[in-house]
Amino acid sequence: MRFDVLTLFPEMFTGFLDTSMIKKAHEKGLVETSVINFRDFTTDQHRTVDDSPYGGGGGMVLKPDPIFAAVESICEHEAKPPPVLLMSPQGAPFTQEKAEELAHHSRLIILCGHYEGYDERIREHLATEEISIGDYVLTGGELPAMVVMDSVSRLITGVLGNHSSAVDDSFSTGLLEYPQYTRPVEFRGHRVPDVLLSGHHQKIQKWRREQSLLRTYERRPDLLETAALTEEDRFFLRRLQEKKHS
Structure with a gap:
């Protein structure tokens, strides 16, 4: 470039x-x-x-x-x-x-x-x-x-050390990025979510997707109007709406 x-x-x-x-x-x-x-x-x-x-x-x-x-x-x-x-x-x-x-x-x-x-x-x-x-x-x-x-x-191949960093960024998927954690596991009484320590990649991916949807729903609900959502995503969002109005 x-x-x-x-x-x-x-x-x-x-x-x-x-x-x-x-x-x-x-x-x-x-x-x-x-x-x-x-x-x-x-x-x-x-x-x-x-x-x-x-x-x-x-x-x-x-x-x-x-x-x-x-x-x-x-x-x-x-x-x-x-x-x-x-x-x-x-x-x-x-x-x-x-x-x-x-x-x-x-x-x-x-x-x-x-x-x-x-x-x-x-x-x-x-x-x-x-x-x-x-x-x-x-x-x-x-x-x-x-x-x-x-x-x-930062979108040019090779500029970032890890290509997935650009892929997972906020807005790249149409949603805000999920929460990120690093060491230590516990800091001032606040612990990293157990699912991230589980080593179960499928559960981690599901948690991250749901957290991304939750964060977008709470902070930028306008983005959900154009984001590419699966049926599972829509079900999760309906649960959030029901919980909000219950």
């Missing part, structure tokens, strides 16, 4: 790219990242990347010309241009499903906005899709870009 990130603040990515999992992914050659300052693609003396909006109003709007030039430069030799992701609070919500979809690409271009917003021609004629990481507004698109890069990178 290659990420090409267009930003006015490349220095924000230094710590992120040189730490933890994402650093190891680069060292293994599984992920490559190019952070590009699109101010370098301006043509005027003052290297202007923004201007006041037509029609009036507060704030400044990012100009289309330097951003178009930057994207066209890095795609110059591409037979098929990669997806161009626009980080924007107006975009579609970023989900685990979207991360899995993006992980199938070999290259992604990510545009990080700043100031009041983008010239609409960037949205309409350059970006292939807009992505939002939540219903709130940030100073710029750099943090959302890092969220997308982190979420997508």
